[in-house]
Amino acid sequence: MLKKTVLNAAHRALNARMVDFGGWDMPVNYGSQIEEHHAVRKDCGMFDVSHMCPVDVVGADCRPFLSRLVANDVAKLTVSGKALYAAMLNDAGGVIDDLIIYFLTNTRFRIVVNAGTADKDLAWMQAKVAEWKLDVTITQRRDGANNLGIIAVQGPNARARVWQVLPQAKAAIADLKPFFAAEVDQYFIASTGYTGEDGYEIMLPAGEAEAMWNALKDAGVAPCGLGARDTLRLEAGMNLYGQDMDETVSPLDAGLAWTVAMKDERDFVGKAALTANGQQKQFLGLILLDKGVLRGHQQVITKQGNGEITSGSFSPTLQQSIALARLPLGVAIGDEVEVDIRGKLLKAKVVKPVFARNGKAVI
C-alpha cells in the first residue's frame, strides 16, 4: 500500500502521471517534464514535497545534540531563522542522510529529512538522545496529528507569486536571504530549495495544503513533478540521497566536503573515520560529447582508473546529457573520459559539478 501525501487528490485531478517513489504515490510529471523544468528556470513552478519529513527538535540541549549529530557545525547558526545543510553520518563516516537544519531559538530547531530515510533517521536521533543523556525531544511532523504539508515554490518569479497568495506574510519573507526561514502564523516559510533557483519552501498544516496548492496554481504557478525536480537539482549540482551518496559513501567522496566542519576541536559522529580515511574519490560533473544519455551506474573510464556515474540525465537547459560522477583522484576538470553506455564507449568531458543555476547555464 503506497503512502499518499495530503495533495494526492490534487495531483490526480491534474491528471498527473503517478509513480511509486520510495513507497510514496507521487507525481512524476503532469504534462511535459521538460516544460515543467523550463517553467522553474524561467518563471515559477511548484512541487509537492510533503513526503519529506519535518522533525522538531526541542529542549535545553538542542545545540550540544546537533553539534555531535551532524558533520556540519550548528555553531554557524547564530541568527534566528538561519538554515544549515548538513550530513548525518554513521560511525564509519557513511551518510545516513542529508538534511536541512533551521535554527529558531536555542531550545527549538526544525530539521527536514528525506522521505525514504525518515524512519531510520528518527530512530538514530532518538538513540543518540538516549545515549548522550540529553534534554531533547524529537517529534516528527509528517504523519498523524499536527502533521505538515510542504510545497516548494521555485523560480525567478516564485517570491512574487507567494506574496500574492500570502500577502500577510510578505513583510516577514520579502527580504529573506537565501537559506533562511520565517514563521508567520501557521506558516513556516523558508528560502531554501532543490532547483538552483530562488523561491520558498512552505510548510503548513496539512489540512491547508490543498487550498494553498490551488491558490498558487490560480496565481500562475506551474505544478511540476518529481521528474523535473530531479533534472533541476542535477543541473544545479545538488546531491540526491541514495544515488549520489548513501551509508557506504563518505561525504568527502560525494562532493560534500564543504558541509563537513573538520578543522576545529568539535567531535561528531563519523569524524574519526573521516580523519582516518581521508578523501578517496572526487565528485565531479560530466558532459556527454557524443549523442546519448548518461545514467547512474554507468562506468567511466579515465587514465587514472575507472569511476562511476551516480546521477545522469538529459539537461533541458544545456540540451545535452550531463551527470554527476565519482572519479579517481587525479582526474582534472577539462579531461576527456569515456563512458560505457550499453557496451559502447562514448566521449565525455569532466566539468565542475554545477551546470545551471538562476535560469542560466554555468558551464
Next chain:
Amino acid sequence: MSNVPSNLKYAASHEWVLKNADGTVTVGISDHAQEALGDLVFVELPEVGAHYDAEKEIAVVESVKAAADVYAPIAGTVTEVNQAAADAPESVNADAYAAWLFKMTPDNLADIDALLDAAAYQAVADAA
C-alpha cells in the same frame, strides 16, 4: 487515454507494426509507450541490413526519465531507418504512429498474424 489505431498490429512490448504493400513492415513505439516514457531525448536506431530474431533488442528510446529497449516484434532484416526520428526524438512524443523507427523484411510474413490486434493491445496497455 492513449491512441491505439485499429489498422496496426502490436507487440506486448509496446511496438506497433504496419504491414506494407511491398512485403516490408514499418515499426514504431505505441502512443501508450511514449506517454509512459515522457519527453524523449534520444533514439538509437538499428543498422540497415542487420537481422534480428523476434523479441531481441533492436533499438533504444530514452526519455529524460529513463532508457527503454525497443524489441523486434517479429524476426526479420532491417531495410530502412527513420533518421528524422533520431534527429528529433520529440517527434515520437508528438505522434508515435507518424514517427516510425525502422522498416524490416520479415523472415515469415505470417508472423505478423500472431501479433496483438488493437483491442488486445489496448488491454495490455490498460493493465500496465
